[in-house]
Structures are given as structure tokens and as C-alpha cells.
Amino acid sequence: MRRMRGFKELVGVEDAVRIVLGRLAHRVREAEEVGLEEALGRVCGEDVEAPMDSPPFDRSSVDGYAVRAEDTFGASPNNPIELRIVGEIAPGDSPSTTPRIGRGEAAVILTGAPLPWGANAVVMAEDSERRGDIVEVHRQVRPLQNVSRRGEDYRRGEVVVRRGTRIRPWHIAALASLNIPRVKVVRKPLVGVLSTGGELIEVGGRLESGKVVNSSKPMLKSLLREEGAEPIDLGTVPDDLEEIRGRVREAIGGVDALIITGGTSVGERDLVPEAVESLGEILVHGLMIRPGRPTGVGIVDGKPVFMLSGFPVAALVGFDALVRPTLKAMMDACEEPRPRVRGRLTRRVTTPPGTRSYMRVRVVRRGGETLVEPLMLTGSGLLSTLTKANGILIIPEDMEGFDEGERVEVELLREIEGG
């Protein structure tokens, strides 16, 4: 065995991210303009300012009667106040053509319709009774009650969606309400995914004895798609230094970042770090995480080259710890940490000191309590721990574990089970 030694120095996750971000020359900041609905899920590429006040005029927020609030003071079911109806206002009517409301007068008004001149409040239909041209008001209103003020939602010039925000349906509604039909979004980063390992076959291929299906590549491509990046499948190369070097050199010009899986450890076939070093520089090799210790990052032509484990669970942990934050920073996108819940640990868990462990757990609600059950199987190749888990319990570097019954915080991968 030519080389079988430990990592020179293991680096903590936060340090690794800081090191990479500090050295990154290449960024993905160019924005492209797209139609509003196409912007869903993309990263906003500009601070979008409101071009006008919204609502653009004072309007009623209920169906009822536009009135002068002073005229209703003291009104009650036993002491109704009568007002004379002088008009009707519907949504879509121009504020400039509404009737003028004088003392003792009211106008029928529908939700969303402009508040007429003279009126300063709206009596809800349920708090009144109409008799011909007269409305009996049964409850007093204060000034501005049931009125949406001009600019109450957004004032002209106010930032509606910040650069770096991932655009969700409510952002689309807000931009639409301000009549903004197109928006600039950051272009999707192109990320190459290259697998190494002579034992790998592509899914659906002939699974000869001893061969292994490459499950990390389709997973990483899916993770990149969920992240808003565009994966470029660079195939698989055997554990051969020249072939790995050649493929990286060939690919790096056409991508914003590169992920290489497998061959990142310190065994004799682990040639990826050597290949990357020969083309650029290794920034980090060996992370204080479990699983995923062989994870590393280099820089080639100013672009990050991530070296992830070939084992899918370790590759996922490496992606979360290193690839995701780096891509976000390259796009200047806001962080989107996973939601977390606290719960009581059902079993003691331990990890080696100085290592951040990502433990797959099941979070369940039982009898009104949130319980965190560590999954027994923790091998880095065990996908079942991921498909059965709904959360990740992170044990930080400075702890060796948690006791049974301790309250711990879990990152949720998906919904909590039970009720």
C-alpha cells in the first residue's frame, strides 16, 4: 500500500467555509431578467423597490357603509343612528368620481373600493340595517376603522424583495400587487459533478459482481437542482491520476464550481486531492465531521472544487456543510438554515471528541411531547438512515454526545411524525 496515512490536519466546518470564501475569486452575480412567475424559486438579483404606494388609495377593507366616524359616535343596537345613503362605490371605481360624503351621510361601499371624499371610516354591513335610502348604524366606528390606508402595505421607494432572497409565492404576490411584471434573478450556477471509482456503474447498468451503483451522483445533481443550481454530469472516471486531472482541466472552464466524489481519502487510490493540487491548490482536506471526514475543497482557476466522499450519506453531509454555503455566498444569496425543533433524546448518543457528528434521527410527537430517536445504523453508506430519518442531530465539536432524556435541537429534513 503506497500511501495509507492520516490527514495532515482536520479542519472544523465553520473554519473550512471561512477559508474557502476568503479565497474564492469566481462569483455568480450576473442577473437575468425573467417574467414574474418564472422567478419562483430563483434568487432575487436586485433590491426591488416599490414603484408606487400600495394600496394606491385609501380603500375599504370590508363590505358596508362609508361614513364620517364622528357621525356614528354613541351608536348601538338600542340607539341606532340614521344616515342618508348618497351613493354606491364598487372596487374599480375611480377615487376621483366617488360621491362626497357630508355630515349625516353615508355611501354603500364594497371591499376594496376607494373611500369616498369626506368619509374617514367604514361601518360593517353586519353592524347596520338598511331601510330604503336610510342606513341605521348599530355600532360606532373610530376614524380609519375598516380602512386600508394608501401606502399601508408598501410605500413608494420601499424595498419589497431584497437581493439574495429566494423568491417564494408571497414575493410574487407582492411584486404583482405593485404591477412589477419582470424581475432580475441571479443566473443559475453551473456545477459539474464528476465521480471517480472503477467499481462504479451508472444506475440501470449491468450490476456485475463486486460493482456498485453510483448513487451519490444522482443525489448530488438533485441537491443542486433543489438549491437552484444547474448540474452538469461529467460522468465517471477510474482511479487514475491523469484521467482525473484531464477531466477536471477540461471541465473547469465551463462551470462555476466542481464536485468530485470518491477518491478523496488518504488511501492508495485516493488520487483526487493530488489531481486537484496539481492544477491549483488544496485549501482544506479533512473535515472534523462524521460522516464525511475525507471531505475537502481546492481552488482551480479561482473556482471551488469540492472533494466529497463517494458514500452517499457522507457526500450529503459534505454538501450541506461546505457546498451549500459556498454556492450561496457565490450568488450573494441569503442563508436559509433548516428549521429546527427541540425534543427529548430517547437514547444516549456518543461521538469521538473534536468531531462534529451528523446523526440521523426520527423526531416524533407522542403524548404531547417531542421525542428524538437516534437511528441505530450510522454507517456513511447507509441510505436507509436518511430515508427513515426526518431530522439531523448535530453533535458539536466540543461535546462527546448527549445523555438519554437530555433536550436537544434537531434540524428537520421533513415533517414530524405522530400527533
Added chain:
Amino acid sequence: MRRMRGFKELVGVEDAVRIVLGRLAHRVREAEEVGLEEALGRVCGEDVEAPMDSPPFDRSSVDGYAVRAEDTFGASPNNPIELRIVGEIAPGDSPSTTPRIGRGEAAVILTGAPLPWGANAVVMAEDSERRGDIVEVHRQVRPLQNVSRRGEDYRRGEVVVRRGTRIRPWHIAALASLNIPRVKVVRKPLVGVLSTGGELIEVGGRLESGKVVNSSKPMLKSLLREEGAEPIDLGTVPDDLEEIRGRVREAIGGVDALIITGGTSVGERDLVPEAVESLGEILVHGLMIRPGRPTGVGIVDGKPVFMLSGFPVAALVGFDALVRPTLKAMMDACEEPRPRVRGRLTRRVTTPPGTRSYMRVRVVRRGGETLVEPLMLTGSGLLSTLTKANGILIIPEDMEGFDEGERVEVELLREIEGG
């Protein structure tokens, strides 16, 4: 004002969903087969069983030496045990061609390589030292240590992904690892979105005085896309009974469900319930939610017709409360409730009794504590409360609010701010 009256009877959210599901004749259960990577985000249409054991053979989970565990008992740095190296095994080697390990023997083995005959454990490289054909073992291993057992991840016939699961990257990895290249997914439901209201213009149109941009339609289309449905834009009709009826009758045959916004309340221009009733049946009209009280559901040709408020925030609440669970049930998809967090309320909140209120809040972490700050603006048209909020505090029907300082549970819309 022809009709301006209250709702006959307000219905609770759970009851409404139960009523709708109980009456739904139309379902979306047909599955279509897609390539594995295309299945991302889709609802799995079958219970996918493992066609083989995974891993398909016992393999090493580390780089090191395959040994008979018994031979290492008592080994320590001060008392190393010497074994004779009889071969090397790499990932991809066939299990049937590996060397046979006898007493006092070992084989070099790399991570993922098949465990050779005779061996039952692997000594990690770090716990050994090689001298030519001899390896000194410095730490004993127990049987099966550092070995991934055949079938340890998935046993043949075990269900890997259940019908109704939304397929995420780790499911794709699990299916790939079992060499499953295609998977059946439930087809995307087609959902028509029709807006009513003469005051509405489409985003980007000319915003004349008194007109309002239709912000609910692009939001609902985006929500449907996020949910895995295919929205069909049916445009906007004025508040005219015959036009609404005509558009619903024309559209219902080509969709799996219909959403109509606006005109769902009890004012004179609220003609949608009448139109739906004339073509089918109203199941629910008037929900005990705030905002979103005018929300309703009818059935036309066995398909659900959702009547949502024209105001975007109320439309969103109605979508969450009614449309999402109904679509999931139509597809037989598993529930995906939003993640929740508990935090301390920074200000008292109150709501009318008998109403489920959806209050938009900001969840922040400050000084190690999770705080829930209710947003002041709560109008159903106020989109800024949604773009500024990161969570929804639900006040149930049987409560009138929460006190300042009380611990409350919040549904997270996105990440928690602060550290």
C-alpha cells in the same frame, strides 16, 4: 344593495376538510413512469421494493486490513500482533475472487471492497503498521467491526420509498443504490385558476385609477407549482353570474380541481357561490378562519371548486387550510406539515372567539432565546406582513389569544433570523 347578509354557518377548518374529502368523487391516482432524476419533487406512485439486498455483499467500511477478529484479540500498541499479508482487495473486485484468509493472515482492503472469505472484521489502517508482507495490528477488533453487512441498508423486498412520499434527493440515492432507474410517480393534478372582479388587471397592464393588479392569481399558480400541481390560467371574468358560470362549466372538464378567487363573500357582487351552486353543490361556505372567512368549497362534476378570497393573504390562508390538504388527499400523498418552533411571545395577541386566526409573526433568536413578534399589520390585503413574516402563529378556535411572555408554537415559513 341586493344581498348583504352574513354566512349561514361558519365551519371549522378540520370539519371543512373532512366534509370535502368525504364527498370527493374525482381522484388523481394515475401513475406515470419517469427517469429517476426526473422524479425529484414528485409524489411517488407505488411502494418501491428493494429488488436485492443492499449492500449486495459484506464489505469493508474503512481502509485497512481484512482479518479474523479472533487473531487480533489482546492486540495493543505495546503488544502488537503480526499477521501475514496474503493479498489486496479493492472496490469493484468480485467477492468470489478474493483471497481466502486463514488463521494468522490478513489482506489489504479498501473502503467498499468485498470482505474476503475467512475474514470477519477489518482493522483500520491507523491501528496498524505494515512491514513488507507483515502487518502489525495495534488494536483488537470484534467480529463484524468496520464491516457493512449484506442487506444492512435494505433487505430484498423491503419497501424503500412508500407510495405518497414526495421524492427528495436521498430517495433518489436510495433508489439508485438499488439500481432502480425508473420510478412511477403520480401525475401532476391540473388545477384551473379563475379570478373574478371587474376592477382587476393583469400584472404589467395599464393601472388606471381605481383598478387593482391581480396579485392572487400569480401567487396561487406559484403555490400550486410548489405543491407539484400544474396550474391552468383561466384568466379573469367580471362580476357577472352568467360569465362566471360559463367559464366554470367550460373549464371543469379539463381540470382536476378549480380555484376561483374573489366574489366569494356575501355582498351583492359576490356571485361565485351562486354560480357554483347552479352547476353543482356548495359543501362549505364561510370558514372559521381569519383572514379568509369567505372561503368556501363546492363540487362540480365530482371535482372540488375552491372559492378563495380575492385578497392575497386571505387567499394564501385559504389555500393552506383547504386546497393543499385536498390536493394531497386526491393524490393519496403523505401530509407534509410545516416545521414548527416554540418561542416566547413578545406582545399580547387577541382574536374573536370561535375563529382560527393565522397571525403573521417574526421568529427571531436573541440571546439564546426564541422570540415570537406578532406583526402589527394584519389586514387580509397586506402582503408586506407575508414578505416580512417568517412564521404563522395559529390561534385555535377555542382560544381568544395569547398573553405577552406566553410560550407559543409557530409554523415556520422560512428560516429563523438572528443567532
